[in-house]
Amino acid sequence: MPLFVLLLLFAGTAVISAAPSVRRGNAPRPDVRAATENRKASAVSDDEEGTLYEGRENLPGKNFGADWPDVTRIPDMLPARTVQDGPDRWIYETQHFRFTADAPIALSAIKEIARIFEGTYAANLALPINSPCNHHQVNESGRFNACFFEKYEDYIAAGAVKGSAGVFIPDGWGRLQHGRVLVPFGSMGLEKRGNRYVKGGRRVDAKTLSHEITHHMTIGSYAYPMWFIEGIAEYVGLSYDVNGRVNFGGNKRTIGEFVAGFGRKGGGGRAVGREPKVGMTLQDFLKWKKNFLNAPVAPQVGYGLSALLVYYFFHLDGKRDGARVKKYLEIIQNGGTLDQANEALLDGRTWRRLEKDICRRLNSAMKVEPQFLPGPDGA
């Protein structure tokens, strides 16, 4: 059964559309070792890359015990390089990404754009949730693929949806290596000078790009429900700062204000208000696996609440160490059912008690109190 997931983030009001049909099952474990070795081999065989990964261990299942990151940075941004210079494709690479464009882009612009990609990679690598970017690698050169399109209509023709500023498309079960982020030149502020595109004056929506890149780093072939798929993409994207830096430590205010208000500094937001009506029970929301555009919940509330729930389970629940959500993710990553995973999340609590705790702690931390429909267990 082919896996097809389409996730995108619209420009402007930042509405996201998502239509995933994620298959449950294990990560492709047999590939893990080869992928890890491949990454090391790639690093040592390439003089430009030196020994970036020497001594670093990112093996599956090993990263749940890492500390929650405060601020992440690109450890060592090496020069972008040109792999193919036309005539019909232009290919550029950085440490972990291969960018394929249908028109020439100046290396200086590639390097600037690549900071968003490499910074988002570093951020996801650091989160102690054992995301696929810890152990899946990607194309034949050990990199994640991204494709850039000069004309918006060619971006749409490649599988993106009209109105989106960027999109992530994974191609199938166990085939994360073929997944790719698609971005039109316009979203990256590129302008033509002479025969190449350079970085123009227009602002780049790095948070949107970081959201899409996070899908590539986190989804893999795992059967996450929608709240986590979109919530983690929002959590990282909204934490993206500048120059590849991701400020997790300062994201409480950013996320709360983006979701409930319109965001600071005119940065857009979901504007769901302080008491958003969810239109679903907590249990149904946590089990929802389809597009938020066709859910009982309003899309803006769906994405906003997903970000809040990721924040809650990472930083507010229990001893505020994310222990329950780590167990939850581990169960899903090992092919367990969503019901089994939810048992770990509940950890002996009724749904009603969990709901009360979520509302109380989110209200106290972010002044947002979601209004769920009454659940079956005595609510």
Ligand SMILES: [Zn+2]
């Ligand atoms: Zn998304």
